[in-house]
Amino acid sequence: MSAQSILKVERLTKTYPTAAGALTVLHEVSFDIPAGGTCAIVGPSGSGKTTLLGLCAGLDQPSTGSVHLDGREIGGLSEDQRALVRNECVGFVFQNFQLIPTLTAQENVLVPLELRGNGADEKEAAELLARVGLGDRLDHYPTQLSGGEQQRVALARAFINRPRILFCDEPTGNLDGDTAHAMVDLIFGLNRERGTTLVLVTHDLELARLTQRILRLRSGHVISDEATGA
Amino acid sequence: MNFILKMAWRDTRASRRRLLLFSLAIVLGVAALVAVGSLRDNLRFAIEEQTKTLLGADLTVTARAKLEGEAEKFVTGLGGEQAREISFNSMLILPDAGGRTRLVQVRAVEPGFPFYGNFDTRPADLRSRLGAGSNVILEESLMVQFGLKPGDRVKLGSAEFIVAGGLLAVPGEAAAVATMAPRVFIPFAAVGDTGLLQAGSLARHRVYVKYAPGFDVEALVRDERARFREFRLGTDTVEERKRELGQSIRNVNAFLSLVGFASLFLGAIGVASAIHAHIRQKVPTVAVLRCLGASARTAFSIYLLQGLGLGVVGAGLGAALGIGVQLALPGLLRDFLPFAFEFSISWAALGQGLGAGLIVSVLFALLPLLEVRRVSPLLTLRSALADTNGRRRDWWQVALLGVIVLLIFAFAVWQTGRWQWGAGFGVALLLGFAILAGLAKAVSWLAKQLNLRALPYAWRQGVANLHRPNNRTLLLLVSLGMGTFLMMTLYLSRDTLLGQLRVVGGNDRPNLMLFDIQDDQVEPLKKLLADNGAPVKQHAAIITMRIASVKGRVVADILKDPKSGIPGWTLRREYRSTYRGEMTDTEKLTGGQFTGRVGPGTEPVPISIEENLARDMQVAVGDEIVFDVQGVPVKTKVGSLRAVDWRRMQPNFFIVFPEGVLEGAPKFHVMALRVADADHSAKVQQAVVREHPNVSAIDLAIIMQTIDSVYSKASFVVEFIALFTVITGAIVLAGAVLIGRSQRVRESVLLRTLGATKAQVNRIMFAEYLALGTLGAAVGAVLAIGANWALAYYVFQVKWVAPSAVVLLGGWAAVSAMTVTTGLLSNRGICDHPPLAVLREET
Secondary structure, X not given: XXXXXXXXXXXXXXXXXXXXXXXXXEEEEEEEEEOOOEEEEEOOOOOOHHHHHHHHOOOOOOOEEEEEEOOEEOOOOOHHHHHHHHHHHEEEEXXXXXXXXXXXXXXXXXXXXXXXXXXXXXXXXXXXXXXXXXXXXXXXXXXXXXXXXXXXXXXXXXXHOOOOEEEEEOOOOOOOHHHHHHHHHHHHHHHHHHOOEEEEEEOOHHHHOOOOEEEEEEOOEXXXXXXXXX | OHHHHHHHHHOOHHHHHHHHHHHHHHHHHHHHHHHHHHHHHHHHHHHHHHHHHHHOOOEEEEEOOOOOHHHHHHHXXXXXXXXXXXXXXXXXXXXXXXXXXXXXXXXXXOOOOOOOOOOEEEOOOOHHHHOOOOEEEEEHHHHHHHOOOOOOEEEEOOEEEEEEEEEEEOOOOHHHHHOOOOEEEEEHXXXXXXXXXOOOOOOEEEEEEEOOOOOOHHHHHHHOHHHHHHOOOEEEEHHHHHHHOOHHHHHHHHHHHHHHHHHHHHHHHHHHHHHHHHHHHHHHHHHXXXXXXXXXXXXXXXXXXXXXXXXXXXXXXXXXXXXXXXHHHHHHOHHHOOOOOOOOOOHHHHHHHHHHHHHHHHHHHHHHHHHHHHOOHHHHOOHHHHHOOOOOOOHHHHHHHHHHHHHHHHHHHHHHOOHHHHHHHHHHHXXXXXXXXXXXXXXXXXXXXXXXXXXXXXXXXXXHOOOOOOOOHHHHHHHHHHHHHHHHHHHHHHHHHHHHHHHHHOOOOOOEEEEEEOHHHHHHHHHHHHHOOOXXXXXXXXXXXXEEEEOOEEHHHHHHOOOOOOOHHHHHOOEEEEEOOOOOOOEEEEEEOOOOEOOOOOOOEEEEEEHHHHHHHOOOOOOEEEEEEOOEEEEEEEEEEEEEOOOOOOOOOOEEEOEOOOOOOOOEEEEEEOOOOHHHHHHHHHHHHHHXXXXXXXXXXXXXXXXXXXXXXXXXXXXXXXXXXXXXXXXHHHHHHHHOHHHHHHHHHHHHHOOOOHHHHHHHHHHHHHHHHHHHHHHHHHHHHHHHHHHHHHXXXXXXXXXXXXXXXXXHHHHHHHHHHHHHHHHHHHHHOOXXXXXXXXX
């Protein structure tokens, strides 16, 4: 792995056992992403994008191959060890927001910090929420927020633990055009401000072109890896 | 830790109603346990007290002969506070009533007796008058019979006494039933003055002993058994008397234990159901937490803490409710109670209820909680990928199941106090669980195989819900089936027990016995009694006799033989035997053949002997016994052996002759009848004495009151606790159905969104709940019948009577209706609101 690389994937394969036999959804995928860079993973449905994201973020274990995240090989770690890695250096934004419905916006944002045992830095959470335009909605529950607002809370939560890398899974997939646009601005704005590496999975080629690099998948294979010049 | 605490609390925000259901199950389960435990302890305490009262001491030592020499030294050496008594039968002479006489039981007692219980007299507190002098306290029925009043004179032998007053109740007089003679208490020192005790007189010498609290009387009796035998001394302790209190009291205790067990198990099912539903809803939250870096332990701890916290709160509330119910009970039910019953808090029961509630809530909650550890963070991306490790066997769950099974057995054994009973209950419950779980699988499979195309859409959907993913068939069938099983078992057991109590302690028992009735008085007396509203319920002829020889050996020889092993009393006593053509309903043939009638001159005469006496006398069917019937030898052989239910208040006999042998022998008759109250009793007695002065009457009211009071308490406790547990079960059942609401909310709302009418949604629910309710209730009812039979046969040891079809069908219909109604009611909120509002609120 090069000195600047934060994510290095080597010959990554993922196979699922099914009733009809083994189903390989990723075939020997390899790439690496330098720290602070931005990368989009694109491809049609069923191409293995989300599986690849999950493996890169330490949400699952590969069948073969390796994933080095922030200098650590996470494939051999236990689930709890990977959880620690995620908490220390990974941020997530999901298509379906994944906020905890019983927590307020501010409480949702604070969860990663509280899990870390650092205590609740409510001021920082409030600042982040203000940064995403929700400074007056701190005590609102997810059900009291619109989809775009929920996604902004999710973004604030993703940045609260100052992650080294942010994984976004179709971050605008559930949002209308204007809201999606605003969301993209926020993601890239915060990414630049905080020097975070960004890896996003999307169908949206327009969004993908905003990243420095596009990785195209089809049937579990990387069919192209191109720089966008962004 | 701070985060875990905070998260556990915050996470309950949207599910507090559901968690309240979980609490409710525990609250009522623990409340039932505390109430049952306290009631059981109260009852035990009451029995303990009454038993001590009935004994009047910690230990009684009885001898047929005067205690002298080594025997006297031995008894004195037993220590404690001792009071002596000599009792014998004699005729009471009434100089102020024209010299009339009456057979009485004379009791000469030392000060000190009774050590426990009240020596009730009218006027009150006459006991001290027996310290010395020439006072006498007569059975009040005797005073009523002869119109005696305090200050009147009576004579016993050559001594004259002054009547101090009437005797109402004496501790230790349960056995008085068999004496058939009114009691007359005189000072111990005065017995010599009567001149009635001559050498060879049949008198019972009894020593009442009181020990300091905590003294192990049982151990003393056990350790000194050989010496008691050596001196031919009989003993009676509180524990022995308690054992003798009868099968019914034991049944009540066992029943209460069963109720406590059922309450806890029902509560546990409620806990497991609620937590299961709760965790299912929390899976996405857990996945997010895992994704954000929470370890499996952290996520698990959050929900364990919720379970633990609610367990603590639920157990605490339950304990408070249990106490509250008990404290409020006498006030609430004052008008309905046939007696004054004061509850006291049993701290032991409280602690046991709290502890058991907490342990059960945590253990049963752990079963679904363990799933939290296996929730994959991948669920945040897509659920299909996250199931891969869900199929692996979780050995922690297996181990936990083992602990729960052990707990069930341990708790059952602890509650019932007998490992066989505990194991029986445990096996019954686990068997019920296994059968219901198997049935649930079968129903799911069958629902999938059925071709229901001909049915309307709503019914197809309802039946299909039984096998679709995330179906609640297993959970609801097990909950409903177990609930029905336990409730109906309780109900049927209650019926079995109360039925037995009604037989043993029913209101139509005889409470007045007349004896010394001559042959020519039988018919006139029957008419007189019928005219006075007290028809004869039982009538027996009594012939006194002694045993002359057994199996060819004369009694004197056997008594001299130290190796015979036959208790002397069985050979020395005067037997009061009867003759009749058939056995009574208090008797059961246990050997040989009962002969009801023999022809003239039959020899040897086939007689029937009470089985315990036969064992003591070492005789079996076919053995010869020669009786001395008032000077006439009668050769007999043991024709049959009988078990006799001595608990029943009616003339029972060790020896029963067939008809055709003793009719000509000198005899007297005994009649048992029922009088309405004390006034009626007095009226009947006075009428009898006026027409037939020689006939004596024994008012069993005092003894009956003691036993009635025990049985009344027992039946009240049985009814109350069964009702309490049935309500608990109903709430848990309702909870089980309500818990399913959240699982059906989303699809109901979607159906509504897609245009389904309220009626269609309700029909789908109706079909599903009808199938689950009727099946669960039917299997529960069948299991309950089996359990009821097993309990009647093995535990209560009473005859099992098949429950009525009305009761079974009624129970089945009630549970089915409750399931359907609760299910539909739980859906009401969804159908009454616009789908969007419900979607935002519920999903």
